[in-house]
Amino acid sequence: MSGEQLLIVLxxxxxAATPLVFAVLGETLSERAGVINLSAEGTIMFCxxxxxxxxxxxxxxxxGFVIAALIGALAALVVGFCAITxxxxxxxxxxxxxxxxxxxxxxxxxxxxxxxxxxVPPLPLPLLSDVPLLGPLLFRKxxxxxxxxxxxxxxxxxLYRTRPGLTLRAxxxxxxxAFARGADVVRLRYLYVILGGALMGIxxxxxxxxxxxxxxxxxxxxxxWIALAIVIFGGWNPLRAALGAYLFGILQSLASVAQDQxxxxxxxxxxxxxxxxxxxxxxxxxxxxxxRLASYFPPATRRRLLQMLxxxxxxxxxxxxxxx
Amino acid sequence: MAATSQPSHAAAPSAAVLPLSLVYRVGALVAAxxxxxxxxxxxxxxxxxxxxxxxxxxxxxxxxxxxxxxxLTVLLLCAAGLVFTFNAGLYNLGIEGQxxxxxxxxxxxxxxxxxxxxxxxxxxxxxGFGLLGGMGWGLLAGVLKVYGRVSEIFAGLGLNFVAQGLAxxxxxxxxxxxxxxxxxxxxxxxxxxxxxxxxRTEATPVGVVLALAALALxxxxxxxxYFGLRLRAVGLNLRAAHVLGIPATRQLLAAFALCGALAGxxxxxxxxxxxxxxxxxxxxxxxxxxxxxxxxxxxxxxFVLPVALFFSALNVGSLQLPLVLRNVxxxxxGVIQGTLVLSAxxxxxxxxxxxxx
Numbered sequence: 052m053s054g055e056q057l058l059i060v061l062x063x064x065x066x067a068a069t070p071l072v073f074a075v076l077g078e079t080l081s082e083r084a085g086v087i088n089l090s091a092e093g094t095i096m097f098c099x100x101x102x103x104x105x106x107x108x109x110x111x112x113x114x115g116f117v118i119a120a121l122i123g124a125l126a127a128l129v130v131g132f133c134a135i136t137x138x139x140x141x142x143x144x145x146x147x148x149x150x151x152x153x154x155x156x157x158x159x160x161x162x163x164x165x166x167x168x169x170x171v172p173p174l175p176l177p178l179l180s181d182v183p184l185l186g187p188l189l190f191r192k193x194x195x196x197x198x199x200x201x202x203x204x205x206x207x208x209x210l211y212r213t214r215p216g217l218t219l220r221a222x223x224x225x226x227x228x229a230f231a232r233g234a235d236v237v238r239l240r241y242l243y244v245i246l247g248g249a250l251m252g253i254x255x256x257x258x259x260x261x262x263x264x265x266x267x268x269x270x271x272x273x274x275x276w277i278a279l280a281i282v283i284f285g286g287w288n289p290l291r292a293a294l295g296a297y298l299f300g301i302l303q304s305l306a307s308v309a310q311d312q313x314x315x316x317x318x319x320x321x322x323x324x325x326x327x328x329x330x331x332x333x334x335x336x337x338x339x340x341x342x343r344l345a346s347y348f349p350p351a352t353r354r355r356l357l358q359m360l361x362x363x364x365x366x367x368x369x370x371x372x373x374x375x
Numbered sequence: 376m377a378a379t380s381q382p383s384h385a386a387a388p389s390a391a392v393l394p395l396s397l398v399y400r401v402g403a404l405v406a407a408x409x410x411x412x413x414x415x416x417x418x419x420x421x422x423x424x425x426x427x428x429x430x431x432x433x434x435x436x437x438x439x440x441x442x443x444x445x446x447l448t449v450l451l452l453c454a455a456g457l458v459f460t461f462n463a464g465l466y467n468l469g470i471e472g473q474x475x476x477x478x479x480x481x482x483x484x485x486x487x488x489x490x491x492x493x494x495x496x497x498x499x500x501x502x503g504f505g506l507l508g509g510m511g512w513g514l515l516a517g518v519l520k521v522y523g524r525v526s527e528i529f530a531g532l533g534l535n536f537v538a539q540g541l542a543x544x545x546x547x548x549x550x551x552x553x554x555x556x557x558x559x560x561x562x563x564x565x566x567x568x569x570x571x572x573x574x575r576t577e578a579t580p581v582g583v584v585l586a587l588a589a590l591a592l593x594x595x596x597x598x599x600x601y602f603g604l605r606l607r608a609v610g611l612n613l614r615a616a617h618v619l620g621i622p623a624t625r626q627l628l629a630a631f632a633l634c635g636a637l638a639g640x641x642x643x644x645x646x647x648x649x650x651x652x653x654x655x656x657x658x659x660x661x662x663x664x665x666x667x668x669x670x671x672x673x674x675x676x677x678f679v680l681p682v683a684l685f686f687s688a689l690n691v692g693s694l695q696l697p698l699v700l701r702n703v704x705x706x707x708x709g710v711i712q713g714t715l716v717l718s719a720x721x722x723x724x725x726x727x728x729x730x731x732x
Contacts (some may be wrong), residue, residue, distance in 0.1 A: 143720055148717065158414070158418070158710050162702075326534075326537060333530075337471055
C-alpha cells in the first residue's frame with residue numbers, strides 16, 4: 052500500500068467513524084451515570100430517518116439535526132422514565148425500543164426511501180487544511196466532523212476535569228454516597244440519559260445527512276449494537292471510546308480496499324471484528340489475566356498499563372437507585 | 376360470626392387491588408392499540424382495512440396458514456428456551472446467534488451426509504446437530520458469563536454478529552452456489568431432504584410436534600421439578616441461592632444450554648422445513664421476537680402459546696400489506712409487537728409504583 056493510499060484509507064476512516072463517535076459519546080455519558088441505553092440501535096435508526104425527512108421537508112440540514120437530537124432525547128426519556136422512575140429493567144425497555152424504533156423508522160420512512168436530499172456541505176478549514184499530512188487527513192472535512200472532534204475533547208474534559216463531571220461519575224459508581232453528599236441522583240441521571248440520547252440522535256442524522264446520505268430500509272442496521280460494543284471496548288472512557296470508533300472506521304475503509312483482493316468475502320464479515328475484540332478484551336481483563344500480564348512489568352509501567360486497559364464498568368450500571 | 380368475617384376481611388384489600396391491576400393491564404393494551412391506530416392514520420390508511428388485510432394475509436389461504444404454523448414452531452421453540460434463561464435472571468440476547476449456529480450445523484450435516492444415508496436419517500441427524508450447535512453457542516455465552524464475567528447481554532449480542540458473520544462467510548466462501556455466490560443463500564437441498572408437510576402447505580408436522588413438546592417440557596420442568604424451582608431461586612437472588620447451597624454456576628450454564636439447544640432446533644427447522652438452504656438471515660429475527668413474547672407474558676410459560684400464535688400471525692399477515700395497501704409497510708408487525716411490549720412494561724411499572732406508594 053502506498054503512502055497516498057494509506058492517507059485515503061485513514062481519511063475515509065475518519066468520515067466513516069464520525070457518526071459512531073457521537074453515538075459512543077452519548078452512550079458513554081448515559082452509562083457513566085448508571086443507565087444503559089440499550090435502545091441505541093433503534094434510536095440511531097429512527098433519528099436517521101426523521102432527521103433526513105425533516106431536512107428534506109425544511110430544506111435545512113441544521114433543522115434536521117436539531118429534530119433528530121430532540122427525538123433521540125425523547126427516546127432516552129422513555130428509557131429514563133422506565134429505568135429511573137418505574138425501576139423496570141433497563142435492558143428490557145432498551146431492547147424493546149431498539150426493535151420498535153427500527154421497525155417504526157422503516158414503517159414511517161417509506162415515502163422517502165432513496166429520495167435524494169440535502170447533505171452537510173464540505174468545509175475545508177483555511178490554513179489548517181494546508182498543513183502537510185494532517186491537513187488533508189483531519190481538516191478537509193465538514194462542520195459535523197469538526198464538531199465531533201470538539202465533542203470528544205469536551206466530553207473528556209467534562210468527565211475528568213470538572214466538578215459536575217466528578218458528580219456524574221459518582222452517581223454511576225456510588226449513587227448512595229453521591230446522594231448523601233447532596234447530588235440529586237434521580238434528576239442528574241435523567242439529565243445525562245437525555246443528553247446521551249440527543250447525541251445518539253445526532254449520530255443517526257450524521258448517517259442520513261452526511262456519511263451515508265439518504266434513507267433506505269434498515270439504513271443504519273447494526274451500528275447501534277456496534278456503538279454499544281465500542282463503549283465497553285473503550286472502558287467507559289470517552290477518549291478510548293472515540294479511538295475505538297476510529298479503529299472501526301479504519302477496519303471498514305480497509306475492508307473496502309481489500310474487497311478488490313478478496314472478492315468472495317463480503318465486508319459484513321468484518322463488522323464482526325469489534326465484537327470479537329470486545330469479548331476478548333472483557334475476558335482478558337475480568338479473568339485476571341491482565342493483572343498477571345502486568346505483573347511482568349515494573350510498577351510504574353504496570354499502573355499505566357492497567358489504567359490503559361482496564362474495563363471495569365461503572366459500579367452501579369444497570370441498577371435502579373433506591374434512596375436509603 | 377367472627378370466624379366468617381375474618382376471611383372476607385382479609386379478602387377485601389386484595390379484591391380492591393386486583394381490579395386496579397387489571398385496569399393498568401387493559402389500559403396498557405388500549406394505549407398500545409390507540410398508538411398503532413394513530414400511526415396507521417398518519418400514513419393515510421384506515422385501521423380497519425389494515426386489520427382486514429392482516430387477517431386475510433395470515434389466515435386467508437391454507438398456504439398462508441401453513442406459513443403461520445411454521446413461524447409459530449420456531450418462535451415457540453425460542454420462547455420455550457427463553458423461559459429458562461429469563462427465570463434464571465438472564466437476558467439471553469444471544470439467541471439469534473444460537474438459531475444461526477444451529478442452522479449452520481444442520482446445513483453442514485445435510486451437506487456431508489447428503490444422499491449417502493436414508494433421507495429421514497439425514498434429516499434427523501441434521502436436527503440433532505442443530506440442537507448441539509445451538510447448545511454449544513448458548514454454552515459459550517454461559518461460559519463467558521460464568522467464568523469470564525462478561526455480561527450475557529453484550530457477549531450474546533457480540534456472538535450474534537459472529538454467528539451471522541460465519542453464515543455469510545460460508546455462503547459466500549466454501550458453500551457458495553456453483554456459478555456466483557449471492558445473498559439468496561446456498562444451493563437448495565434436494566426435495567428428498569425437505570421435511571414432510573401437511574398436504575400442500577409449508578407447515579411441517581415434525582416441527583409442530585417438536586415445538587409443542589418443547590413448550591410442554593418447559594412448563595413441566597419450570598412448574599413441577601426441583602430443577603425449575605432452583606432455577607427460579609437463582610433468578611430471584613443469585614447470591615442467596617448460592618448461600619443456600621444451590622449450585623448457581625451449574626444452573627446458569629444449564630439454562631444457557633437448554634435455551635441454546637431449543638433455539639438450535641429452531642434453526643434446524645428453518646433449514647429443513649422453511650428455506651431448504653442456508654441464507655444470511657436464517658434466524659429471521661425470530662429469536663428477538665421470542666424475547667418480546669416472553670417479556671410480554673412476564674416469563675410465564677402458560678401464556679406463551681397464544682401470544683406466540685398472535686405474533687406469528689402478525690409476521691405472516693403483514694407480509695402482503697404493501698401489496699394490498701399502498702402506504703403500509705410490512706414492518707407494521709414489528710411496530711405492533713414492540714408497542715404492545717413497551718406499553719405492557721410501562722403499565723406494569725406504573726402498577727408496581729402504585730403498590731409501592
